[in-house]
Amino acid sequence: MEALEAIYSRRSIRVFTGDEVPQEDVEKMLRAAMTAPSACNQQPWHFVVVRDKETHRRIMGVQKYTAMLEKASVAIIVCAQPGLEKCPGFWVQDVSAAAENILLAAHALGYGATWCGLYPRDDPVWGVREIIGAPKDVVPFCVIAVGVPGEEKPPSQRYKRERVHFERW
Amino acid sequence: MDALEAIMTRRSIRRYKEGKIPEETITTLLKAAMAAPSAHNKQPWRFIVVDDPNILSKVPEYHPYSKMLPNASHAIVVLGDTHVQETDFWVHDCSAATENLLIAAHALGLGAVWLGVHPHEDLIEETKKLFGVPDHVVPLCIVSLGYPQEPKPPRENYDPAKIHRNHW
Secondary structure, three states: EEEHHHHHHOEEEOEOOOOOHHHHHHHHHHHHHOOOOHHHHHEEEEEEEOOOHHHHHHHHHHOOOOOOHHHEEEEEEEHHHHHHHHOOOOOHHHHHHHHHHHHHHHHOOOOEEEEEEEOHHHHHHHHHHHOOOOOOOOOOOOOOEOOOOOOOOOOOOOOOHEEEEEEEO | OOHHHHHHOOOOOOOEEOOOOHHHHHHHHHHHOOOOHHHHHHEEEOOOOOOHHHHHHHHHHHHOOOOHHHHHHHHEEEEEEOOOOOHHHHHHHHHHHHHHHHHHHHHHEEEEEEOOOOOOOOHHHHHHHOOOOOOOEEEEEEEEEEOOOOOOOOOOOOOOHHEOOOOO
């Protein structure tokens, strides 16, 4: 898929067929994630790849917008380890860029995905940290549900000329 | 350029050749940015497109990592409207938008680099002052754009130690 086409046609997909996403394609999404830019190239990210359906159900229990995990093939939990920062204050932006790369790669490979926020809400962050058994210094940032799409959505038409200013506000 | 190739070969480019990026290309980049996901689809992003060399030269006076701006074709300031998005989701949303912008720029043969502003208060204040930004709108970053002068190979950041299966 062409890069611009992938960017324009990417949508949040919440309906899946239940079919598996092969590990080699998940690997491609993780490689894409790790090519994201990061402040001082600090790469403060970790990724927890979850296929276990019981774990999916437990995640659904701590974040109410993750119901699509029911038929998702894999949940990629994007985590940050702020202790890895070299330029303090930027880890949120770094992992957000990585998450966007996962979404674009998933879509380019023909899969559907949705970004489900965890951070900065305490309950989902602590809940998921406990579910995946991550250390206290790790922040589960978001869960990306990935699967074979069971719905088709047209490209979003979000360009709004009024959000663009020239030279000054 | 193929999408995966664009993602995998994107690098931060800080050296540029002469040449002005056409306005339609800038619009294409902004369309890419605005195609990002956002929490509750609130789309809190706002953009200031800058090509005035006088203004571009003012940024390095307060931002230590922006020395390439006077040689850039354009800068795009990416901002978030804190009135339309709850908590700090605007940071996540605008970061996703910025990543789309960077990938689109690379796919179109341009060079770009993400210059951090938020969360540094001094950089936020100076940027808001320079560009006349209203109180409730916060600059996230400045993206420098130009025709690339430096070829950089794809970077190998893939680290299997950062991948965990099913649990930490």
